[in-house]
Amino acid sequence: MKLAEESEMDLVMISANANPPVCRIMDYGKFLYEQTKKVKEAKKNQKVVNIKEIRLSPTIEEHDIEIKANNARKFLQDEDKVKVTVRFRGREADYSYKGNSILDLFVSKIEDVCVVEKAAKLEGRNMIMILAPKRA
Incomplete structure (x- = not known):
């Protein structure tokens, strides 16, 4: 001291x-x-990772998927992750295989800028898939 x-x-x-x-x-x-x-x-x-959500329905049309895919492309180019959700309402839940085909079509539109981080999975009445930006 x-x-x-x-x-x-x-x-x-x-x-x-x-x-x-x-x-x-x-x-x-x-x-x-x-x-x-x-x-x-x-x-x-440090980099903060945001998760943006895009909601689809099982009866969505081709053009609407294209518009939502373009929005997702913008999010991915801004280095954000994208959570794609197909929401089933009422009897639509019986046709969950349609949700898989919609999500596959959605990913095929933006596969040049994204990587599937979490594959499509049915959780309750929603089918969820998480996409991450592709690293250079």
């Missing part, structure tokens, strides 16, 4: 559980400032 007072620094306990306890003489304010600076830099460099 005497050395810390003489150098006008702080005595910081690094490891209290060690035997004997480990301490360091440092400027604690400067240390905290550098830590927050490192955290901000790490936050700035």
Whole structure:
């Protein structure tokens, strides 16, 4: 403590559980400032992945699929993931095989910019597929 007072620094306990306890003489304010600076830099460099959702129905027409595929293409080019959902209502749930064919057609329209991250799966009344952007 005497050395810390003489150098006008702080005595910081690094490891209290060690035997004997480990301490360091440092400027604690400067240390905290550098830590927050490192955290901000790490936050700035990380990439946030957004998931955009596109909903289809089992009775969708070819042209409508094309329009939705073009929207999905824009999302994928912006490095976002796309969740494609086919929603079955009422008796449509009996024809879940149509959902598979619609999702396959949808993927075939944009396969040059996407990778199927999670294949089509029926979850309750929805069939869900997740697409990720293709890496260069």
